[in-house]
Amino acid sequence: VAKVKNKLEGVWRLSKLGVPVGDDPGKDSLGISPGLLQAIAKVIEFPVASMLPEEAFSVIRKSFDARKILKEAKFVYTVDLDVKTLLELEPRAHDFIFRLEPKIGLVEHLSPDKTVSGDLISVVNDCKRSKEDEPQIINGSGGDPHKHGGGGRSKPKIAVVGGGPSGLFAALVLAEFGADVTLIERGEAVEERGRDIGALVVRKILDMESNFCFGEGGAGTWSDGKLVTRIGKNSATVLAVLKTLVRFGAPDNILVNGKPHLGTDKLVPLLRNFRHYLQSAGVTIKFGTRVDDLLVQDSRVVGVKVSDSTDKLQSSSQDLKFDAVVLAVGHSARDTYEMLLSRNVELTPKDFAVGLRVEHPQELINSIQYSDLAGEVLKGRGKVPVADYKVVQYVNEKEDDLSQSPSKRSCYSFCMCPGGQVVLTSTNPNELCINGMSFSRRSSKWANAALVVTVSAKDFDLLNLRGPLAGIEFQREFERRAAIMGGGNFTVPVQRVTDFLQNKLSVTPLPTSSYRLGVKSANLHELFPAHITESLRQSISMFEKELPGFISEEALLHGVETRTSSPVRIPRSNETYESTSLKGLYPVGEGAGYAGGIVSAAVDGMFSGFAVAKSFDLFDGTV
Numbered sequence: 001v002a003k004v005k006n007k008l009e010g011v012w013r014l015s016k017l018g019v020p021v022g023d024d025p026g027k028d029s030l031g032i033s034p035g036l037l038q039a040i041a042k043v044i045e046f047p048v049a050s051m052l053p054e055e056a057f058s059v060i061r062k063s064f065d066a067r068k069i070l071k072e073a074k075f076v077y078t079v080d081l082d083v084k085t086l087l088e089l090e091p092r093a094h095d096f097i098f099r100l101e102p103k104i105g106l107v108e109h110l111s112p113d114k115t116v117s118g119d120l121i122s123v124v125n126d127c128k129r130s131k132e133d134e135p136q137i138i139n140g141s142g143g144d145p146h147k148h149g150g151g152g153r154s155k156p157k158i159a160v161v162g163g164g165p166s167g168l169f170a171a172l173v174l175a176e177f178g179a180d181v182t183l184i185e186r187g188e189a190v191e192e193r194g195r196d197i198g199a200l201v202v203r204k205i206l207d208m209e210s211n212f213c214f215g216e217g218g219a220g221t222w223s224d225g226k227l228v229t230r231i232g233k234n235s236a237t238v239l240a241v242l243k244t245l246v247r248f249g250a251p252d253n254i255l256v257n258g259k260p261h262l263g264t265d266k267l268v269p270l271l272r273n274f275r276h277y278l279q280s281a282g283v284t285i286k287f288g289t290r291v292d293d294l295l296v297q298d299s300r301v302v303g304v305k306v307s308d309s310t311d312k313l314q315s316s317s318q319d320l321k322f323d324a325v326v327l328a329v330g331h332s333a334r335d336t337y338e339m340l341l342s343r344n345v346e347l348t349p350k351d352f353a354v355g356l357r358v359e360h361p362q363e364l365i366n367s368i369q370y371s372d373l374a375g376e377v378l379k380g381r382g383k384v385p386v387a388d389y390k391v392v393q394y395v396n397e398k399e400d401d402l403s404q405s406p407s408k409r410s411c412y413s414f415c416m417c418p419g420g421q422v423v424l425t426s427t428n429p430n431e432l433c434i435n436g437m438s439f440s441r442r443s444s445k446w447a448n449a450a451l452v453v454t455v456s457a458k459d460f461d462l463l464n465l466r467g468p469l470a471g472i473e474f475q476r477e478f479e480r481r482a483a484i485m486g487g488g489n490f491t492v493p494v495q496r497v498t499d500f501l502q503n504k505l506s507v508t509p510l511p512t513s514s515y516r517l518g519v520k521s522a523n524l525h526e527l528f529p530a531h532i533t534e535s536l537r538q539s540i541s542m543f544e545k546e547l548p549g550f551i552s553e554e555a556l557l558h559g560v561e562t563r564t565s566s567p568v569r570i571p572r573s574n575e576t577y578e579s580t581s582l583k584g585l586y587p588v589g590e591g592a593g594y595a596g597g598i599v600s601a602a603v604d605g606m607f608s609g610f611a612v613a614k615s616f617d618l619f620d621g622t623v
């Protein structure tokens with residue numbers, strides 16, 4: 001009886017519900033359309049789809065699937081069915097629900113703990129409430145000098161260094177738990193940062209402290225704003241992060257869209273709201289302030305040395321005392337890594353990827369991916385999403401001349417920006433590196449993506465680069481070469497894909513490029529060591545099989561893409577998030593080597609916030 005009752009209660013999750021494009025209102029509609037009701041009726045075997053009440057269903061995820069193996073392109077939905085509402089409004093559905101069987105990946109009966117009810121702020125408040133429910137020990141909690149909870153003790157003073165996604169989420173959690181948080185960011189707030197980026201793009205003036213990598217929101221602000229992550233898109237933590245973004249102004253379709261995306265125009269006001277919330281929660285925010293050193297006493301961090309980031313001589317230097325330092329500096333903060341090394345903080349080199357950024361006309365990618373449906377894209381205003389792609393191949397290469405044993409190197413597209421533009425992500429005028437960004441509509445006429453190959457210590461070694469920062473020197477080497485090949489002033493060296501494959505210089509006129517600081521024809525074979533170039537060449541030929549038309553006279557390769565993920569890891573405890581080599585230091589996010597991308601960095605920042613709160617006895621549960 002209990003089993004039957006259980007079946008007729010709660011929520012059933014119905015997945016992989018396909019609706020052909022012709023029967024769907026299109027990518028921007030997240031409602032229950034007649035086409036979707038048809039697909040639902042088919043799964044629950046209900047005879048008359050139009051009799052199913054819309055109110056009983058909610059869309060959990062909607063994606064677009066135009067893979068060539070399908071007979072026709074379709075939107076694919078995951079939908080939750082609220083049994084109580086359905087039976088109230090349509091009692092005739094009773095027998096159909098009664099017969100419904102769980103099928104892995106298609107139909108699932110959800111237990112109540114499968115759903116996340118709120119954003120991070122409510123999650124923290126729930127944690128605080130459960131702590132308040134516990135009996136309190138009035139006279140403190142024991143001998144640990146770093147315990148600050150209960151007993152009317154002072155709030156722990158925490159510095160969060162870096163205002164990218166990981167730093168912002170760490171600051172948010174810690175502030176919600178009642179810590180005294182100071183967020184220190186070398187770059188500027190989004191309003192001023194926008195002006196600095198304008199000066200870069202229009203007048204070629206690079207502010208080394210406020211640019212595409214540094215400033216409020218970190219590297220993720222003037223970005224494509226893709227919110228896809230490999231860490232489980234439906235996981236409770238990812239949902240809590242996305243719900244927090246919605247709270248600060250992101251459109252709520254990011255909770256449902258299979259490939260959620262914001263775009264710079266949505267990110268800028270969101271970050272402003274995030275800032276105002278942090279300030280209202282008592283966080284002190286210091287923009288234009290760079291951490292130059294750590295204050296260390298008895299093998300523990302006790303504060304930071306900061307200076308005004310526009311002051312090159314560091315004459316404005318001052319010491320700020322803190323109980324703990326969350327280090328969320330991203331992976332472009334090369335000076336900060338050097339400082340950590342000088343402080344004997346353990347750093348280990350990490351594999352990452354380097355390559356080139358390819359740009360095609362967006363219409364070409366639309367027609368490769370969608371064939372007849374390409375006309376429905378309408379520069380981001382149409383029924384189907386602007387087409388993207390993702391390719392990965394493994395290329396055989398000789399291990400070394402002595403063993404002649406082949407090893408595999410993976411080559412893949414990375415950070416694909418449909419309807420976007422190629423942008424300059426250098427933080428130093430002598431180095432040139434690029435990435436991609438877009439606006440929410442993705443309406444530009446170009447599609448760009450990095451084409452990269454993995455590199456490891458073996459590759460660094462070939463250039464005689466060793467030690468914890470070898471990967472950074474490796475990046476720098478190719479960024480400098482690219483700057484020289486471009487001829488200076490941030491001009492990017494480019495080559496047609498067809499010419500790259502034939503190792504010949506491209507003759508002008510070149511295909512147009514979205515990169516606004518200028519491009520110059522160059523032989524990109526002269527950039528990387530031969531084995532990397534060869535891997536790129538082979539993989540491009542293989543990508544053509546998956547995406548016929550990818551090798552095109554209109555496709556332009558841009559050099560150089562080096563900052564794909566962190567070349568360094570700062571080892572930390574899995575449980576406490578504290579550095580394994582320096583007490584009181586909490587390395588988080590992409591720069592610490594524990595995240596790659598906006599959402600995973602935010603999730604890492606969030607967990608580090610909980611871990612630090614726990615170490616100061618502000619929280620004692622598990623998340």
Ligand code: FAD
Nearest residue numbers: 162164166186218219220223225226291330589590597598
């Ligand atoms: P960051 O975002 O790098 O933030 C670190 C912050 O620390 C910076 O603001 C920096 O100014 C500050 N800082 C550094 N050193 C110091 C110091 N010594 N003192 C004080 N402050 C300091 N990811 C996606 O998931 N989707 C995308 O579409 C996407 N597009 C991208 C486009 C571009 C152009 C770029 C550059 C990156 C893109 N990424 C994207 C990657 C994503 O931005 C990063 O993975 C993410 O921002 C990492 O977050 P983080 O908080 O760890 O570090």
